[in-house]
Amino acid sequence: QVQVVESGGGLVQPGGSLRLSCVKSGSIFNINAMGWYRQAPGKQRELVAAITTSGSTNYADSVKGRFTISIDAAKNTVYLQMNSLKPEDTAVYYCNGPAGSYYRVPWGQGTQVTVSP
Numbered sequence: 001q002v003q004v005v006e007s008g009g010g011l012v013q014p015g016g017s018l019r020l021s022c023v024k025s026g027s028i029f030n031i032n033a034m035g036w037y038r039q040a041p042g043k044q045r046e047l048v049a050a051i052t053t054s055g056s057t058n059y060a061d062s063v064k065g066r067f068t069i070s071i072d073a074a075k076n077t078v079y080l081q082m083n084s085l086k087p088e089d090t091a092v093y094y095c096n097g098p099a100g101s102y103y104r105v106p107w108g109q110g111t112q113v114t115v116s117p
Contacts, residue, residue, distance in 0.1 A: 003025055003105060019080070024077075036069060048063050
């Protein structure tokens, strides 16, 4: 069974940095199209960063210039480098492939990011 495991979250002060990791296991092919999503309490899950099979990246306006998505396809790992963190970045962060694509798998448990005080 294909699954993803997110890690790297934690508690940081505003302006701090975190690097999230997502490992995909149980797949035949390496990951090459993935995204990072986040969900805050009472809010819908939203896409914040994505990388395509061609290597191009896209970011939500709210994180552009602060977050960077990258992959190590050989290791089936996708990363999210988060800099200049703001309290509004507080959420549970998840990784997954594009909806309806071969790369979409069951949602993992996510990793909590808390930016405070």
